[in-house]
Amino acid sequence: MNIENQVRAFKWISILEGISFLVLLLIAMPLKYIWQSPEMVQIVGMAHGILFVVYILGALLLYKSLDWTFKTLMIVCVSSVLPLGPFYVEKKYL
Template sequence: MLQTFRWIALVEGVTTLALFLVAMPLKYWGGNPVLVPPVGMAHGLAWVAYVAAMAVCLPGKGFSASEWARTFVAALFPFGTFLNDGLIRRKMAARGPA
């Protein structure tokens, strides 16, 4: 389950980058807002999937309250899910092979 969560976190992080580094600059600097709605919706769905995956994938996996908070806060900041990946990988390693 933690590998599934890592995949969802990667998708959430990539959609954030696509929104901030492609769609929004194209809108504000290029005058072409065509990518903002689809990329924004993809990012919104990925964010909801990330939070839902927290509720499904993380219980019983040895996360402390502060690690839960860190994992949630990671989804609120650009690059946060990438920075939090080390924690998820350590938890996976501590649990051994799936």
């Protein structure tokens, strides 16, 4: 896979991971803890978990391909646990 395709795929993963995190925090968690309906947390939580792992693996691949510094890699990885972090990464580093 060439570098342009890697970056394009990571952009999509970054956006999807960010959206899944926001849905988990803003919709699924309130449903579970306010309205005692935990079903959505299981579904969205699993999707977010898979996207998170793929995001971190993608960041590691791009670390080599884009010749990022270790600091940039750490910013990209830490951004994955911040609610709007993946959107920041997608705009600033890709």
